[in-house]
Amino acid sequence: KAKAEDGHAHSxxxxxxxxxxxxxxxxxxxxxxxxxxxxxxxGWGSCSHPSFSDVLVNAEGWCGVYAPAG
Ligand code: SF4
Incomplete structure (x- = not known):
């Protein structure tokens, strides 16, 4: 998978x-x-949110649908 670029989805x-x-x-x-x-x-990994299914996101990244784990 490609690495996400800024602005990929949800800011x-x-x-x-x-x-x-x-x-x-x-x-x-x-x-x-x-x-x-x-x-x-x-430092890159997969995100299970549908908007990011085609990319890797950065461990230190963030987007507007963030929700805390646990
Ligand atoms: Fe995925 Fe959460 Fe990162 Fe957003 S903040 S890209 S939902 S792991």
């Missing part, structure tokens, strides 16, 4: 600290999101 960014979104809160990032499926290669 996605590869660097969560660059999120420009009203829902973003410090500390949130893909690898602590309920949709994160685990690292696959060098």
């Amino acid at each position: 996605y960014v590869n660097d969560a600290t660059q999120a420009d979104h009203s829902r973003y809160q410090e500390g949130q990032q893909c690898n602590n999101c309920v949709f994160w499926q685990g690292e696959e290669q060098n």
Whole structure:
């Protein structure tokens, strides 16, 4: 799978600290999101949200449908 680019869907960014979104809160990032499926290669992994089924997302990324794991 290709690596997601900024803006892929839902205001996605590869660097969560660059999120420009009203829902973003410090500390949130893909690898602590309920949709994160685990690292696959060098900090990138799959996201189970349908909008990201065709790409890898960055462990330190973020998007507007973030929801905390656990
Ligand atoms: Fe990252 Fe979660 Fe958005 Fe997927 S749903 S891109 S894991 S913040």
